[in-house]
Amino acid sequence: MRIGLFATCLGDTLFPDAVRATAVLLARLGHELVFPPDQTCCGQMHVNTGYQREPVPLVRGFAEQFGDPSIEAVVMPSGSCAGSVRHQHGIVAERYGDAALRAGVATVQAKTYELSEFLVDVLGVTDIGAYFPHRVTYHPTCHSLRLLRVGEKPLRLLRAVEDIDLVELPEADACCGFGGTFAVKNAETSSAMLADKMRHVTGTGAAVCTAGDSSCLMHIGGGLSRIEAGTRTLHLAQILASTRTSPYVLPSTPLEATR
Template identity: 85%
Template sequence: MRIGLFATCLGDTLFPDAVSATALLLARLGHEVVFPPGQTCCGQMHVNTGYQREPVPLVRNFAEQFGDPSIEAVVMPSGSCAGSVRHQHEIVARRYGDAALRAGVAGVRSKTYELSELLVDVLGVTEVGAYFPHRVTYHPTCHSLRMLRVGEKPLRLLRAVEGIDLVELPEADACCGFGGTFAVKNADTSTAMLKDKVAHVTGTGAEVCTAGDSSCLLHIGGGLSRVKAGTRTLHLAQVLAATRARPYPLEGAPAGAARSPEVTR
């Protein structure tokens, strides 16, 4: 399958390892990964803060970059961005776009997936050849859980990882408190929610907390570092990309440890 990879803003600027790991994983499974070079922000942050007209150029660009009929599916290592493309883009196009934009959005949204959705629902795999001999707990992010309803898909993928010690996260479905601009505008509430999430993560004794959204991992990782928990955050893609031949060097690993394959532009 020819799969278009959307990096997302956070992936591009702060978490390139998650993007590289996504490409590495899909290439290992035998698929062609293409990276449209003109991609930009999906516009989620604008819509979330009430600016629905402003992201029209971003929505149009996304539809143009990934609307190539040869791209059979679009994947992104972000439940929130996938949710934006699948739900918010249609709202923006309907209210402020023209007929061409509405058609473009409809064509792209129908083939856009969060990583676990693509693997389980589209590619039909749960065992991806991963090896990750560490104690891991999984945080289901709000957009993936409530908007995309990915359900057990990430857990099915994690349970099939060789060597993993997967432990249940107490009150896993509780929000970590990030919520994009929510964490900025409601800092006290966000911090209180984060405190609860960090306590639950550390209570598992996990070496790694994983999730499908780098934004939530940024928030949780910050909380864990401030209490010197010793628990690392890694994107789901990074766990699934690790193998016996190319294990993830958890201890003292520098940024960018997961090597990416060549991608087609």
Template identity: 75%
Template sequence: MRVALFATCIGDTMFPDAAKATALLLTRLGHEVVFPAAQTCCGQMHVNTGYQPDALPLVKNFADTFGDTSIDAVVAPSGSCVGSVRHQHAAVAERFGTASLCGQVTTTAAKTYELSEFLVDVLDVTDVGAYFPHRVTYHPTCHSLRMLRVGDKPLALLRAVRGIDLIELPDADSCCGFGGTFAIKNAETSTAMLADKIKNVADTGTEFCSAGDSSCLMHIGGGMSRLRMGAKTVHLAQILASVDSRVTA
């Protein structure tokens, strides 16, 4: 299968390891991974803050860039950005675009997947051969949980990881408080939500808190760092791309 990697803007600029891990994992599973250089932001932050007309060029660019018929699927290590592609792009195209763009958006959105749903639903795999000998808890991000409805797919993938000690996170489905610009516009509320999330992570006694969105991990990781908790954050893709060096060497 020919898979296009959608790195996302926050991944490309701040957390490239998650995108690299996604490419490495899919390549290891036997698929051709391409990186269309023309990709940009999906436009989610524009739509979320009320600037829908300004998102139109980004929506069109996404449809043009990933609409290539030689691309079988578009995969991103981000439930948030995939949620935007699958739900917001059509609304922007219908309101401000053309009938042709609406068609493009529908076609491209239909082949765009968050990493865990692509692995489980499309490739029908949960055991990707990963090895991660650490105590880990998993935070299901809001967009992946509520918009994409990935359910327990990430957990199914993590449970198959060799060496992992996976600990259930209390109140796992509660928001971490990031919400993109929500954390800026409603800083006090966001901070209170983050405090609850960090307490729950601390109660697990884990070494790592994982999630499928770098944005949420940035928020959670920043809070944990300020409290000098010792625990770290790691993207789901990085865990799944990890292998036992003693075996692969």
């Protein structure tokens, strides 16, 4: 398959290892990767903060860069960015775009996938030959869970990982409190939610808390680092890309692991 890889602005700039793992994973599965060089950001932060005019160029850019019909699927290691493309780009195009933009958006929306749903639904694989001999707990992230409805897909992928010790996260479906600019505008309420999430994460005794979204992991990982917890955060793609021949080596400090 010819796959367009969307790195997401956060992944490209702050968490490149998660995107690298995604690229390596897809290449290993035998697919051709296309990385449109002009890609930047999906505009999710703008829309979620109340700005819909400003991201019009971003929505248009995304539709143009990935609109190429030879790109069969657009894949990104982020549930919330995939959610933004599928649920918000249409709203922006409807309100501030023209007919061409609306058509372009509809075309890319239909072939946009978050990594785990692409692997399970489109490629039909759950065991991708990964090896990760550590105790792991999975946080499902709200937009993956309730906007994209990825359901059990990430867990099916994780269960197939060789030697993984996968432990259930209590109250897994509760939000970690990030919510983009919510964590800035309502920092204290956000921190209260984060504290409960961290209590549940550390209670599992897991070495790694994983998820399909670097933004939620930045939040949880940032908190775990501050309290000097023993649990690190790591993107789902990095676990899936770890193999016996090139295993992931857990770093010594929590924040390094988020990268």
